[in-house]
Amino acid sequence: MSTLRDLVEEHTSLSSADGDHLHRLAGDWQLVSDLSFADLLMWVPVGDQGRFMCVAQVRPVTAPTAYQDDQVGRVAGGPEVAHLAVARLQGRIWREGDPVWYGDTPARHEAIPVRRTAGGDVIAIIGRDTNLSTARTPSQLELNYLTTADDLAQMITDGAFPPVRIPGETTSAPRVGDGLVRLDASGKVTYASPNAQSAFRRLGLNAHLVGEDLAAVFARLASDPLEGSDMGERIEAALRGEAPARKEIEARGATVLTRALPLMPAGVPIGALVLIRDVTEVRRRDRQLMTKDATIREIHHRVKNNLQTVAALLRLQARRVKQPAAREALEESVRRVASIALVHETLSHSVEVSDEIVEFDGIVDRVAAAAAEVTASEAQVTMRRDGTFGVLPAEIATPLVMVLNELLINAMEHAFEKGDKGEVVVRIQRSRRELTVIVADTGRGLPDGFDLAASDRLGLQIVRTLATGELGGTIALRGGAAGGTEAVLSFPLAKR
Known part of the structure; x- marks a missing residue:
């Protein structure tokens, strides 16, 4: 299956900046899907016949899906996507229309235009499709979820959601079901989900959150006063329309992860959304x-x-x-x-x-330098490495360093006569499954009739034993194409 980027680049003329925006939206829209109790499908127009292609899809964790089959890559046209065409043409959220049926599943259609900047062109349409087969009691939790989802949907249309991603920060947690707190424009809590209330109880708050100033609550509860004041500043930043980085707060042995998001439908700051997750055990x-x-x-x-x-x-x-x-x-x-x-x-x-991961290049360079220093040969020989080993597991690194140590010393001691000038090169050829190392010298070459298997030299016996036994590979000594000798070691990189 093609990725979102592949589909956008192949079937549309959107710019790379537009594509990046759609990627960021797809990274954060699980939040909107869960708050909406609805599937979200990202549609882009293809061709000039009023057809649309689905380039991304997300299902809600909080409700049954309206689509059992994957919709990514599907092209639709005609009456089926009329609501998408209206939302794109008029640049507004479309909520009219009667329920439609997908097989035996009734669903309600909505269409949300996607803009990258306020007042910019509509670059895609989000279809918000709700499964209506399960009757739902309009509880306080559901009403707050849906209200917040509508605010975020308007922000998508305004180009204000998703927020700019902070380098190095993931989008995996916290999620809607972990705990949700909604604030008004003054920072007071207007709603706290049961899981959010439980997380604050772990931090030491015995009172109910509703009506509390959340920034002051964090400052009061945090074990470190500086951490509490920093969290309060992040809440204030969200109320101003910024999207601060996630932060962990510790108190009374408990740890919660928080994420604050501004709520600015139509560009008007009306409060903030704070997601809470209890990560104490993690x-x-x-x-x-x-x-x-x-x-x-x-x-x-x-x-x-x-x-x-x-x-x-x-x-x-x-x-x-x-x-x-x-x-x-x-x-x-x-x-x-x-x-x-x-x-x-x-x-x-x-x-x-x-x-047990080892950066092996530095080890080889040090072994090569030591071999050059301790070798009794009086030849003028230089050593160099061609290629990179990268990282290797310790179970490979230990026998491999011994093999290379023996091969390098063997080349320095036996390949050159006194006063000779030459070079010893360690060449690395690494693929996903196999590593091949060639230790090549420009010396006098192998003696006539040389047989590695019959050699009685201790160093070569160690090399052969480690290469075939510990590394599970092969070792061979041969003449080089331009003279000298090449020791060729190959072994698999699969975990032992």
Whole structure:
């Protein structure tokens, strides 16, 4: 199914700014749908035959839908969309007409013109279609919902809704059913839904909200006076016609998320709408996760310290050993332990440690620099990385850093003669499902008859074991197209 942007770009001549406005509206119109107890369908005119295409649809959470089937992409014309044509031509909300039937479902039609700016052209029509099959008692809650929905509908026509989105802010919460408070132009509460009243009771308000100055209530209840005064300023901003950012308020161990929206039908400020959601349990779980993450980071920090201690002890032992072969073996062990410690050091500083995610490029660069420093070769060899690893899970990062450490040291020690000039390049080819790493050098190449599987070098045995076992991939050594040697490692990125 095509997206709203795809349909608008393909079938209309609307500008990118108009398309962005429709996207913002589709991101916020669940609020209008729930307050209206109605389905909302976004229609745009297509062609010059009076036809309209539905480019977006939302169903109410508070009432049964009028449409069991998806309407996006459907083109309609003739009498079926006559109300849309009238709303577009006259630039006003259309509410006349008798109920219509969709199969066995009776529905009431309304049409709301959409403008991007006050007095601008109508860029789309919102069809507001209410399922009439379920009789509804006109309770106080329903009347306040419908009144607020009508105010927001007029603001859509005026180009005043939705508000400009604040960068980084989502549109997921709070919703109408979480709790709703309506304010008059002075900031006094004229209606509070039962869920909103319950949320304020959690904050410590025993009185009923109706008649209270909401800004003063927040200032009185908030645990932090500065937070309370800040919330009061946001309420005042909404009453002036602004749309402030969402904010959380804490009091007496409870936390509520608030969103204030101005009500300005026909450009006249008449009050504000405040949505309330009790997020106490959500924040409690967040704090537990933060504690868990801090514990995991501390574990990685201690593992890194322990590995560095092991490396230091091995280094001390290597200095006391007289046999060159034994000293070399210990020094290789120091490098291998240090490369693993790099992964744990990175994890100990990661803000995404709960997902055990590692930014791998920095680790490879440090391993390459260490390999160049500790290699006994006296050749003039440079190292560089071509491509990016991106982020990798720790279960891949640990064996991979050991494999790369061995391959880089192997290239530095065995590919070049004393006094040679050359280069070692780490090339990365990453797709969605697989990662291929090529360690290429410009050295003397592989000896005749070389067979990786038959090699008795410890470093290559470690590489082969980790590549096929831990990483579940393949490793091959081959001659480079322009000379030298290429070690090609490929393995899947799927979670183990």
